[in-house]
Amino acid sequence: MRAKDIRAKAGVEPVTMLTAYDAPTAEVVDEAGVDMILVGDSVGNTQLGYDSTLPVTLDETASHTAAVARATENALVVADMPFLSYGASLETGVENCGRMLKEAGADAVKLECGPHTVELTDRLTDLGVPVQAHLGLTPQHENETGLFRQGTDGEAAREIADLAAAHEEAGAFSLVLEHVPANLAAAVTDDLEIPTIGIGAGPDCDGQVLVVDEVLGRSTGTAPFSKSWGDVRGEMERAVAGYKDDVESGDFPAAEHSHYEERLDDVY
Template identity: 45%
Template sequence: MSATREASSITVPGLRARKGGEPIVCTTAYTTPMAEIADRHCDLVLVGDSVGMVLHGLQSTTEVTLEMMIMHGKAARRGVKQALLVIDMPFGSYEETPEQAFRNASTIIRETGADAVKLEGGVHIAETIAFLVRRGIPVMAHVGLTPQSVNVFGGYRTQGQGEDSRRVLEDAVAVTRAGAFSIVLEKIPASLADEITGAIDIPTIGIGASTGCDGQVLVIDDLLGMFTAFKPKFVKRYATLGEAADKALAAYAQEVRERSFPAPEHVFPDKTSPAGDHDT
C-alpha cells in the first residue's frame, strides 16, 4: 500500500533555490518520534543507510537492504510534515543499470511517500541520475567518501587529497550536469569543498567538509551521543543521551531488584476499595 502524506513546506525546487542563501540544516531520522523532532528544526531529513550501523548493529552500510530502507522511510514519513524527506538507495539497488535504479527508486517513492532519493557516486553514476530525473524522480547526489564503497577505499579514509581532488571535483560536476538537485560532500578537505561549492549551481551539503558548504548534515545518533561505537573527527556531540539512557536503566534495574518499583502510586487499587480505580 502506498504511503499517504501531507505536502512538505520545502520542495525540491525550493531547496535547490537555497544555493548561496541561508544554510540548509539536515539530519537523519529512522523512526517516527525522531522524525517529528527533526522536522521541527531541519530543512531536510534524510533516511540514511547509516540506519544499518546505528540501529541494526551492522558492520557497514553495504549490508542494508531495500526492504529496510522502505520500512524506515515509512516511519520517518509519518513524522516529517514540513521538511524535505530524502531516502538513501542501498548498496546494490541502483548500480547495475539505470533501469534497475528506476525500478527500485520508484518503489521507494511509491511505498514511502518520500520527496527524493539519494545515490552515491560521481562520473560513473551520472547516466543513472539523468535517467531517473528524466522520469520524474528527484535525486540527491553524494561524492567524496561514499560509505557504500568502503571496501574499494580500504576504509573510511579522507578523499580528494592532493591530485585526487580533481577526481572528486569531476564527480561533483558530472552529477550536477546530470540533474541532481543537491549534493552531499563527505570527508574531503575544506578547500576542495569550497572549490566545489563555488563551481556548481546546486546546494552542497557538507559532512566532514567545510562551513562554506550550502548546508550541513550529521547522523542524528552521532549528534545526540546515542551511537558511540566510534566517533569520526567531523562529529560534534550536542548531547550525551546514550549516557543518560544507561543511567536511567541502571536506576530502573536497581529499583526492580530491591522491589521499590512499582511504588504505590504506580499500581491500581482494588475497585472495591474506597479509593476506587482511577487511571491517571
C-alpha cells in the same frame, strides 16, 4: 519543503540536514525546523547492529523511510539508496528509486555517485524523482577505497569536481561532499549552482549533514569531523540503571503505579 526549495538556498542561506531512522526522532528533527531528513544507510551501523552499511537491504530502507515520512510534515525526506540497489542496470535502479517515493513516501533519493550514476540521475530526474548526489568518501565503496579522506591529490580532486559538475548537469538538486579537504569542497561549491551539503568537508559548503546519533550523544563516540550537542546515551544509562535498582529494591511499582479492585476481595 521540496527539492526546488533546497536548490534555491544555494549561496543564499545555510541548509541543515540530519539523519533519522524512526518516527519519534524524525518528529523531533522536523519540529526543530531542519530542512532535510536523510534516512541514511547508516541505519545499518546505528540501528541494525551491522558492522557497515553494506548489508542494509532495500526493504529495510523502505521500512525506515516510511516510518520517518509518516512523522514528518515539513522537512524534505531523502531515502539513501542501499548498496547494489542501483548501478547494475538502469531499469532496476529506476524501479528501486521510484519505490522509495511511491511506497515509502520519500521526497527524494540519495545516490553514492561515480561515473555510473550520471545516466541514472538524468533518467530519474526526467521521471520526476529528485536526486541528491554524494561524492568524496562513499562508504558503500569501503572495500575498494577504505573509509579515508578522499580527493587529497590533484587527480582525485579533479575527478570529484568533474563528477560534481556532471551530476548537476544531469539534474541533481544538491550534492553531499563527505570527508574531503575543505579547500576542495569550497572550490566545488563555487563551481556549482546547486547547494553542497558537507560532512567532514569544512565550513564553506552551502549546508551541513551529520548522523543524528552523534548529534544527540547517543552513540559511543563521534567522528573527528562531528560533534555532540547532547548526552542521550548517558541519560539512557541512568534511566535504565534507576529502573533496575528500583525493581530490585522493591521501590517499583509503588502504590501509585498499581490498581486494586475491591470487588475482587471476596474471590480470593
